[in-house]
Amino acid sequence: MTGTRWLSTDEERAWRAVRRLLTVVPSRLARDLNQLGLSTADYEVLSTLSEKPDRRWGLKDFAEKMQWSRSRLSHHAARMEARGLIEREPDPSDARGSIYHLTDQGFEILAEAAPGHLDSVRGRFIDHLSADELAVLERISTRIADLPD
Amino acid sequence: MTGTRWLSTDEERAWRAVRRLLTVVPSRLARDLNQLGLSTADYEVLSTLSEKPDRRWGLKDFAEKMQWSRSRLSHHAARMEARGLIEREPDPSDARGSIYHLTDQGFEILAEAAPGHLDSVRGRFIDHLSADELAVLERISTRIADLPD
DNA sequence: GGATTTTCTTTGACACGTCAAAGAGCGTAG
DNA sequence: CTACGCTCTTTGACGTGTCAAAGAAAATCC
Numbered sequence: 001m002t003g004t005r006w007l008s009t010d011e012e013r014a015w016r017a018v019r020r021l022l023t024v025v026p027s028r029l030a031r032d033l034n035q036l037g038l039s040t041a042d043y044e045v046l047s048t049l050s051e052k053p054d055r056r057w058g059l060k061d062f063a064e065k066m067q068w069s070r071s072r073l074s075h076h077a078a079r080m081e082a083r084g085l086i087e088r089e090p091d092p093s094d095a096r097g098s099i100y101h102l103t104d105q106g107f108e109i110l111a112e113a114a115p116g117h118l119d120s121v122r123g124r125f126i127d128h129l130s131a132d133e134l135a136v137l138e139r140i141s142t143r144i145a146d147l148p149d
Numbered sequence: 150m151t152g153t154r155w156l157s158t159d160e161e162r163a164w165r166a167v168r169r170l171l172t173v174v175p176s177r178l179a180r181d182l183n184q185l186g187l188s189t190a191d192y193e194v195l196s197t198l199s200e201k202p203d204r205r206w207g208l209k210d211f212a213e214k215m216q217w218s219r220s221r222l223s224h225h226a227a228r229m230e231a232r233g234l235i236e237r238e239p240d241p242s243d244a245r246g247s248i249y250h251l252t253d254q255g256f257e258i259l260a261e262a263a264p265g266h267l268d269s270v271r272g273r274f275i276d277h278l279s280a281d282e283l284a285v286l287e288r289i290s291t292r293i294a295d296l297p298d
Numbered sequence: 299g300g301a302t303t304t305t306c307t308t309t310g311a312c313a314c315g316t317c318a319a320a321g322a323g324c325g326t327a328g
Numbered sequence: 329c330t331a332c333g334c335t336c337t338t339t340g341a342c343g344t345g346t347c348a349a350a351g352a353a354a355a356t357c358c
Contacts, residue, residue, distance in 0.1 A: 005267075005271065006267065007267070007270075007271075007275070010280070010283070010284075011275055011283065013287060014275075014283045014284070014286060014287035014290075015270060015274075015275065017286075017287045017290035017291045017294065018274075018286060018287070018290050020290060020291075020294040021289075021290035021293055021294050022171060022174060022175055023216075024293070024294045025171060025293065025294075026171055028298065039343085039344085041344080041345095058306095059306080059307065060305090060306070060307085067172075068345095069345080069346075069347090070306080070307070070308090071307085071308080071309090071345080071346070071347075071348095072344085072345055072346075074307060074308055074309085075308090075309090075344075075345075075346095076344080076345090078308085078309095079343075079344085094305095094306080094353080094354075095352080095353055095354085096305070096306045096307065096352065096353045096354070097306065097307075097353095098306090098307060098308090118154075118155065118156070121156075121164060122154065122156075124293075124296065125164075125167075125293060126156070126160055126163075126164065128292060128293055128296065129289060129293075131159070133285065133289055134159070134160065134163045135159075135163070136282065136285050136286075137163060137166075137167060137285075137286075137289065138162060138163035138166045138167070140170075140278060140282055140286065141163075141166035141167050141169060141170035142166045142169075143277060144170055144173070144174065144273075144274060144277055144278075145166065145169040145170050145173045145174075147273065147277065149177070188313085188314085190314080190315095207336095208336080208337065209335090209336070209337085217315095218315080218316070218317090219336080219337070219338090220315080220316070220317075220318095220337085220338080220339090221314085221315055221316075223337060223338055223339085224314075224315075224316095224338090224339090225314080225315090227338085227339095228313075228314085240336095243323080243324075243335095243336080244322080244323055244324085244336095245322065245323050245324070245335070245336040245337065246323095246336065246337075247336085247337060247338090
C-alpha cells in the first residue's frame with residue numbers, strides 16, 4: 001500500500017457533494033427522458049446516429065465514437081431494432097461488418113424527444129449556473145476526463 | 150411544447166464536457182474498485198453500514214440514508230449476504246422488519262479496500278483540482294443536487 | 299495458394315436496477 | 329376483538345451492461 005493520505009475536512013465535504021452530483025444529474029435526466037419513451041442510452045444512440053450526415057455507421061466506429069463496448073452496442077442495437085428505431089444491414093465492403101442506420105420512425109421519435117430533453121438539461125442543470133461557473137466546470141471536466149485511463 | 154431555447158455554443162461545449170465527466174469518473178472509480186473485489190454498490194453498502202456506531206441498520210432507514218429504493222437494497226443485500234459480507238436478522242421490535250449488519254469478513258474487506266479506493270479518488274479526481282476549484286465545485290454540486298426532484 | 303493469426307459481430311451467462319405484485323405484520327376504528 | 333387499511337420486505341419479470349467465447353471473414357506469412 002502506498003502512503004495513503006486521507007481526505008481533509010474540506011475535501012471530504014466536497015467529494016460527498018460531487019458524488020451526489022454524479023448520481024443525481026444522470027438519474028434525473030434519465031427519468032425525464034423515460035417519460036418521453038426513451039432511455040438515456042436510446043437517446044445517445046439516436047442522436048449520435050443522426051449527427052452523421054448519411055445517418056449510417058458501422059458498429060466498430062460507432063461504438064468507438066460513443067465510447068461504448070462493441071458488445072454493449074450490439075446488444076442495445078438488437079433491442080432498438082426490435083422496436084423499429086434503427087436497422088442493421090450487412091456491410092457490402094466487409095462481410096464481417098454490420099451497418100446501422102436510423103429508420104424514419106427512429107428519426108421522428110428523436111425529433112419529438114429532443115426539445116423536451118433540452119428543457120430537461122436546462123432546467124436540471126445549465127440554467128442554475130452562471131457563465132463563469134459553467135466555464136470553470138468545463139475546464140475542470142475536460143482536464144479530469146482527459147486524464148489517462 | 151414550451152418555447153425551447155437551444156444551447157449556445159459555449160453551453161453546448163460545456164455540457165458535452167460535463168457529460169463526459171459524469172460517465173468517466175464513476176466508471177474509472179468502479180474499475181479500480183473492481184480490482185479490489187468490490188463493486189461501487191458493495192463499497193457504498195459496506196461503508197455506510199460501517200459508519201453507524203453499532204454497524205446495524207433496518208432496511209427502510211438504511212435505504213433512505215443511501216438514497217436507494219428498498220427493492221434495490223434488498224436485492225443487493227441478498228447477493229452480499231450470499232458472499233458473506235453482511236447478514237440479515239429479523240427485527241425483534243417489528244416482525245416485518247429486517248436488520249442488516251456487517252460480518253467480520255465484510256468489515257475486513259472494507260478495511261482492506263478503503264485505502265486503495267481513497268488513492269483512486271485522489272488520483273482520478275481530487276488531486277487534479279486546486280482548492281478554489283474544489284470549493285466552486287462543491288457549491289455548484291450542492292446547489293444542483295438540492296434542486297427539487 | 300493455403301495455413302495461421304487477427305479482426306469483427308453476435309451470443310450466452312451472469313450481475314445489476316426498476317417496477318409491480320405478493321406475503322406478512324401492524325394499527326386503528328368501530 | 330375483529331376487520332380493514334397501511335407499511336414493511338421480498339420476489340419475479342424484464343431491460344440493461346459486462347465479460348468471455350463462438351462463428352465468420354479478412355489479412356498476413358510462408
